[in-house]
Amino acid sequence: MKTDQASNLEIADELHSAAIHLLRVLRKQDAEAGLSAPKLSVLSVLAFGGTATLKTLAAVEQVSRPTMTKLIQELEADDMVKRQTNPDDRRNQLISITAKGKSVFGTARRKRLDALARQVADLSKSDRQAVVKAIAPLRKLSGRS
Amino acid sequence: MKTDQASNLEIADELHSAAIHLLRVLRKQDAEAGLSAPKLSVLSVLAFGGTATLKTLAAVEQVSRPTMTKLIQELEADDMVKRQTNPDDRRNQLISITAKGKSVFGTARRKRLDALARQVADLSKSDRQAVVKAIAPLRKLSGRS
DNA sequence: CAAATTAGTTAGTTAGACTAACTAATAGAA
DNA sequence: TTCTATTAGTTAGTCTAACTAACTAATTTG
Numbered sequence: 308m309k310t311d312q313a314s315n316l317e318i319a320d321e322l323h324s325a326a327i328h329l330l331r332v333l334r335k336q337d338a339e340a341g342l343s344a345p346k347l348s349v350l351s352v353l354a355f356g357g358t359a360t361l362k363t364l365a366a367v368e369q370v371s372r373p374t375m376t377k378l379i380q381e382l383e384a385d386d387m388v389k390r391q392t393n394p395d396d397r398r399n400q401l402i403s404i405t406a407k408g409k410s411v412f413g414t415a416r417r418k419r420l421d422a423l424a425r426q427v428a429d430l431s432k433s434d435r436q437a438v439v440k441a442i443a444p445l446r447k448l449s450g451r452s
Numbered sequence: 453m454k455t456d457q458a459s460n461l462e463i464a465d466e467l468h469s470a471a472i473h474l475l476r477v478l479r480k481q482d483a484e485a486g487l488s489a490p491k492l493s494v495l496s497v498l499a500f501g502g503t504a505t506l507k508t509l510a511a512v513e514q515v516s517r518p519t520m521t522k523l524i525q526e527l528e529a530d531d532m533v534k535r536q537t538n539p540d541d542r543r544n545q546l547i548s549i550t551a552k553g554k555s556v557f558g559t560a561r562r563k564r565l566d567a568l569a570r571q572v573a574d575l576s577k578s579d580r581q582a583v584v585k586a587i588a589p590l591r592k593l594s595g596r597s
Numbered sequence: 598c599a600a601a602t603t604a605g606t607t608a609g610t611t612a613g614a615c616t617a618a619c620t621a622a623t624a625g626a627a
Numbered sequence: 628t629t630c631t632a633t634t635a636g637t638t639a640g641t642c643t644a645a646c647t648a649a650c651t652a653a654t655t656t657g
Contacts, residue, residue, distance in 0.1 A: 315569040315572040316562065316566075318569070318572050318580070318587070319566075319572055322474060322572075322583070322587070323474075323478060323564075324493070324496070325587065325593075326470070326475050328594035328595075329467060329471045330472065330475065331513070331594070332593075333468060334614080344468075345472075345644065345645095368476070369477065369480075372604075372606085373607080373645090373646075373647085374644065374646075376606060376607090377606095377643095378644080396604085396653075397653060397654085398603065398604040398605070398653045399604065399605090400605070417461065420461055420464040420465055420468060423464035423467065424461045424463070426592075426593050428460045430593070434588070435463070435589070437582070437585040437588075437589050438586050438589050439463060440585070441586030441590075442467070442470065443579070444583050445466075445467075445470040445474070445586075446466075446470065447575065448474060448477070448568065448571050448575070449473035449476070449477050450477070450571075479645080488612070490614095506635075507634085507635060515613085515614070516614075516616080517637085518615075518616085518638080518639095519613070519614055520636095522612095523613085525637090541622075541635090542621085542622060543621070543634065543635040543636070544622095544635070545635080
């Protein structure tokens with residue numbers, strides 16, 4: 308197979324399209340899931356990675372600090388995360404997930420992903436294999452591993 | 453490998469995360485690309501599929517009709533698409549891409565996807581292979597084939 | 598110790614999504 | 628055939644999440 312610039316562009320195009328359409332499918336679940344994609348994603352980082360500063364979260368999620376400030380404020384208002392000032396550097400807000408956050412995260416994620424999981428289940432064995440094998444490279448593409 | 457409900461959920465989760473992060477990478481190119489993701493996507497449908505009604509576009513892009521109305525109005529204001537009433541059913545707006553639309557689409561898409569194409573180029577041969585093989589199944593997941 | 602840097606917030610704007618309620622056109626049924 | 632239901636698209640209003648610019652507070656550095 309050719310892997311020149313043209314075909315890389317075609318691959319990029321397909322991925323771009325796939326990402327847009329996958330997220331649109333998922334967005335339809337949002338209303339009942341009770342937690343939007345960005346918030347779910349932040350909670351996921353905190354659930355699996357533990358405490359983090361706002362700046363770190365913004366970097367990991369690839370959004371600006373003000374955007375993360377707002378997300379955290381809303382999550383905090385809903386008792387999903389808590390923050391405490393770092394005694395060693397009081398500019399830092401150490402943010403962590405609450406028990407409520409964990410529980411809501413678990414159920415909301417499940418709800419949000421259920422439709423997609425069902426579609427994954429409907430794939431043929433070889434299609435599913437292909438998807439599984441692509442996951443690690445996809446992570447690399449957005450600079451997350 | 454197990455392919456039970458739990459692991460389907462894990463796959464869904466990874467894809468969800470990958471889609472979110474890929475689009476965030478792409479969004480950073482938007483300012484200079486001059487055409488946002490949704491508009492690019494609509495123009496793509498018109499460029500490859502020819503004339504379509506607003507309703508069809510909304511269905512294909514999986515957004516509501518008002519959302520598509522607004523996108524088309526903005527694209528029309530920029531001379532990227534033109535519309536004409538269907539003489540056989542004057543409720544229908546037949547929407548098509550203009551010459552300017554085609555040209556802007558070509559260059560904007562290239563610009564927007566360039567960063568991603570470069571990252572695809574940086575993948576190892578086997579990683580790229582894995583991504584290529586996943587494309588068809590990914591289309592199935594969002595119901596587009 | 599003053600200046601520069603860093604972390605986070607506030608204010609204001611924008612794009613793109615939604616629902617509800619509307620107009621206009623067509624199709625169907627009494 | 629006319630009145631009703633349906634269909635296509637628009638308008639109005641709201642929401643979330645993104646951005647930049649400009650700010651405060653804390654810390655580091657020259």
